[in-house]
Amino acid sequence: MSISDLYRSAVLDHNREPCNFKELEGATHEARGLNALCGDDLRVFLRIDARSERILEAAFIGTAGAITMASASMMTEAVRDRTITEALALKEALGCLLRAPEVTPELAEGLGELSALEGVRRYPSRIRAALLAWETLAAALEGEPIATTEGRDSTHG
Amino acid sequence: MSDATATERKPSFEVDRWRADFPILDREVHGKPLIYLDNAATAQRPEAVIRATDEFYRRHNANIHRGVHTLSEEATEAFEQARDTMRAFIGAVSRREVIFTRGATEGVNLVAQAYARPRLKPGDEIVITHLEHHSNIVPWQLVCEQTGARLKVAPINRRGEVIIEAYEKLLGPQVKMVGMIHVSNALGTINPVREMIAAAHAQDIPVLVDGAQATPHMKVDVADLDCDFYCVAGHKMFGPTGIGVLYGRESLLDAMPPWHGGGEMIKHVTFEETIYNDLPGKFEAGTPNIAGAIGLGAAARYMEAVGIREIADHEAALLAYATERLEAMDGVEIIGTAAHKASVISLQVAGAHPHDIGTILDHAGIAIRTGHHCAMPVMQFFEIPGTARLSMAFYNTFEEIDRFVAALEKARQLLTA
Numbered sequence: 001m002s003i004s005d006l007y008r009s010a011v012l013d014h015n016r017e018p019c020n021f022k023e024l025e026g027a028t029h030e031a032r033g034l035n036a037l038c039g040d041d042l043r044v045f046l047r048i049d050a051r052s053e054r055i056l057e058a059a060f061i062g063t064a065g066a067i068t069m070a071s072a073s074m075m076t077e078a079v080r081d082r083t084i085t086e087a088l089a090l091k092e093a094l095g096c097l098l099r100a101p102e103v104t105p106e107l108a109e110g111l112g113e114l115s116a117l118e119g120v121r122r123y124p125s126r127i128r129a130a131l132l133a134w135e136t137l138a139a140a141l142e143g144e145p146i147a148t149t150e151g152r153d154s155t156h157g
Numbered sequence: 158m159s160d161a162t163a164t165e166r167k168p169s170f171e172v173d174r175w176r177a178d179f180p181i182l183d184r185e186v187h188g189k190p191l192i193y194l195d196n197a198a199t200a201q202r203p204e205a206v207i208r209a210t211d212e213f214y215r216r217h218n219a220n221i222h223r224g225v226h227t228l229s230e231e232a233t234e235a236f237e238q239a240r241d242t243m244r245a246f247i248g249a250v251s252r253r254e255v256i257f258t259r260g261a262t263e264g265v266n267l268v269a270q271a272y273a274r275p276r277l278k279p280g281d282e283i284v285i286t287h288l289e290h291h292s293n294i295v296p297w298q299l300v301c302e303q304t305g306a307r308l309k310v311a312p313i314n315r316r317g318e319v320i321i322e323a324y325e326k327l328l329g330p331q332v333k334m335v336g337m338i339h340v341s342n343a344l345g346t347i348n349p350v351r352e353m354i355a356a357a358h359a360q361d362i363p364v365l366v367d368g369a370q371a372t373p374h375m376k377v378d379v380a381d382l383d384c385d386f387y388c389v390a391g392h393k394m395f396g397p398t399g400i401g402v403l404y405g406r407e408s409l410l411d412a413m414p415p416w417h418g419g420g421e422m423i424k425h426v427t428f429e430e431t432i433y434n435d436l437p438g439k440f441e442a443g444t445p446n447i448a449g450a451i452g453l454g455a456a457a458r459y460m461e462a463v464g465i466r467e468i469a470d471h472e473a474a475l476l477a478y479a480t481e482r483l484e485a486m487d488g489v490e491i492i493g494t495a496a497h498k499a500s501v502i503s504l505q506v507a508g509a510h511p512h513d514i515g516t517i518l519d520h521a522g523i524a525i526r527t528g529h530h531c532a533m534p535v536m537q538f539f540e541i542p543g544t545a546r547l548s549m550a551f552y553n554t555f556e557e558i559d560r561f562v563a564a565l566e567k568a569r570q571l572l573t574a
Contacts, residue, residue: 003520007513007571016508016573038512039528039542063542065510066572123516 006123007066010116014070019077024059033062033136033147037125040064042072044136046079053084060133067117067126072133074114084141090114091134098127170471175463176552178203189522192557197342197501197548198526199392200373202456206396209455210448220444222421236447239454240437243402246457247368247387248378253436254410256403257450261369262292264388264403265336267440268365269296271416272386272409273334279305283334284327284362287313287538288341288348291531293367297336306333313538317344317493325356332357335364339371343532343546344493345476345501347371351382358383363409369393369401373550374472374499376465379404391449395550396456400449403440410436417442468551472500475549479558486562488569492544500553503530503544506565509572511545517568518545523561 024045033042042062048055058076079087094114097107098121108115120126128149139147176182179201184191193201213235219228221236237252244255258264273283283297287310294308301308309332311324319337328335335357340347354364369390371377379387386409391400405413415422415433419442424432433439460468479502483489488507506514515527528543529536536543547561 003517003571006516012572015513041542063510065512067513069510126516129512 006119006126008116008119010074010113011066011070011119014073015066018060018069018073020057020059021061021073022059023061024057027059029140029143031136031140031145031147033132033139033149035064035068035128035132035149037149038065038068038129040068040129040132042068042133042136044072044133044140046137046140048084055079055082055084055087058137060136064132065129067120068129068132071114071117071130074117075133075137078112078114079137088138088141091131091138094134095131097121098130169474170467170551172471172552172554176554178205178459179552180204180207182552186522186524187520189520192521192523192553192560194547194549194553194557194561195524195526196373196550196553197370197393197530197546199398200395200550201552202395202397202452203459205459206452206455210397210452213448213451218448221447222438232447235451236445239450242454242457243389246377246461247372247389247402247404248380249404250380251407254404254407256405256410256437256440257445258388258401258403259399259446260392260401261367261388261390262296262401264386264401265293265365265367266296267403267416268386268405269300271413271440272363272405273297273306274300274303275414277301277304277306277333280331281306281333282309282327282329282331283307283336284309284311284324284332284357285336286311286319286324286338286348287534288317288319288344288346289336289338289532289534290342290367290369291533292369293336293338293365294534297334310534313535316495317341317346317535318495319346319348319353321349321353321356324353328357328360328362330360332360332362335362337364337366339366339368339377340374340499340501341493341532341535342370342501342548343530343535343544344495344503345498345548346493346495347375347497347499349497350384354382354384363406370499370501373460375469385409391453391456394453394456395459396453397446397449400446400453402453407436410440415439415442419443421445463551471551472549475553475555475558476500476502478555479547479549479561482558482562483565486566486569488573489565492539492541500549501546502548503546505541505544506569507573509569511543513572514545514565514568517571518561518564521560521564521567523564525561 027045028048029046045059047057060072135147217231219232221233363385365386366384373394387404389402392398422442492503511527526546
């Protein structure tokens with residue numbers, strides 16, 4: 001596969017100019033996400049309306065590779081005005097897409113721009129990167145302060 | 158930069174001749190010829206090393222120092238010959254000072270636990286430098302937790318060099334141990350270890366040198382350095398993984414208790430009392446990595462056949478050329494600009510994360526390391542999460558540097574343009 005399949009233009013655009021890249025004032029939920037393998041370090045902020053359980057606003061800051069940055073940026077756009085249940089369903093749908101051996105139209109359905117992350121399927125370490133922001137969102141919703149992806153620093157020297 | 162491209166340079170070193178000894182350098186990655194620039198993580202193995210380990214298993218495999226049968230005697234002889242080879246390779250006086258370990262990390266842990274731990278009291282200090290690999294930080298932190306001793310860190314400057322005056326100021330009667338990296342794996346800095354050791358010895362402080370990144374690049378002579386302990390990693394110097402050498406001054410090793418207990422490290426065992434073996438067996442409990450030691454001996458002999466002076470000269474030329482080409486690139490910053498460096502270059506590309514650079518270069522067949530290089534405090538000093546690092550060996554070529562620079566520029570444009 002070609003390198004442009006991993007780094008699609010939507011991914012590169014979000015990496016260069018991430019959406020909602022800021023600390024969110026008045027955030028009701030917050031968590032930090034760490035990926036030891038890549039050295040990615042994110043903080044995800046959510047402002048949620050308690051009564052409707054709807055995400056009014058999402059934002060993030062941090063340092064990370066392009067896949068992590070693009071996924072986080074797309075996430076902050078994708079979950080806005082969605083309920084917590086809908087946001088978590090979106091996370092599951094993205095995970096299914098990235099772990100699927102073959103991409104089918106059904107898998108990409110409803111993911112919109114997020115389907116541009118599909119190119120990471122052949123890079124196991126990058127699948128974790130693509131899901132880091134989403135794991136962090138889930139941790140924030142559960143009141144967990146830190147989300148980590150599995151995997152360890154496996155090379156030395 | 159100069160107009161001379163790599164191909165116009167007259168090779169003074171027969172690099173193609175030596176490359177032919179490394180079968181892996183013939184392979185392709187993503188359809189492109191492999192360019193291996195991750196030698197500081199692990200180097201590649203020449204035929205001589207592969208053959209030595211292969212032949213041991215095919216012809217001589219048996220446990221050592223145990224049996225009276227022929228294979229056991231052959232295995233013992235090959236293993237002990239490897240020890241003699243390594244003794245000469247690092248300039249140790251006696252073979253009793255050459256302990257086979259699993260690697261440089263195990264050497265540091267052995268010294269921390271068997272030398273430092275019994276001697277340390279609360280309030281004592283251990284001095285290391287800001288350039289250390291985690292393997293020369295964490296074993297000392299563990300022994301500090303166990304004894305109440307404190308870890309002190311000699312600072313570095315913006316070029317990535319230890320500030321010698323500050324290092325010397327840390328030394329004093331409360332300091333019971335000094336640990337220092339010989340060559341920084343993250344930045345390539347060569348520490349002036351000879352002078353730093355002399356400064357510690359002026360105050361009777363023993364010194365451990367982590368030489369994992371030094372032996373692949375330069376002649377190391379522990380007698381000339383006058384260090385008390387020196388750690389070697391086999392796989393960084395073209396030998397197998399899981400094998401290394403700890404050099405220790407005989408008088409210090411003699412006074413140390415064993416670290417691990419088991420077979421081989423004893424002379425006599427009853428349930429009431431055990432008499433420990435003499436050096437070096439005292440520190441080699443259990444069946445060692447016999448084939449690994451034999452392979453490491455083969456690696457040392459191979460390096461000597463290539464010529465350690467020739468290796469150093471070729472790598473110095475590669476380093477100068479790569480540095481010049483990278484300095485001429487837009488948006489590229491070299492992290493670590495010490496006056497004395499081994500052939501390691503850490504860099505950052507503005508607006509591009511090191512891991513993305515690494516992935517894109519991999520698609521061009523180029524293997525580099527990205528991240529913190531197991532030296533997180535170095536990254537913290539420069540306030541960066543990590544770098545992209547090319548680390549060159551004597552089998553790398555000027556043409557490979559040209560291809561690396563071209564691929565890096567493509568990656569930069571893809572990620573930032």
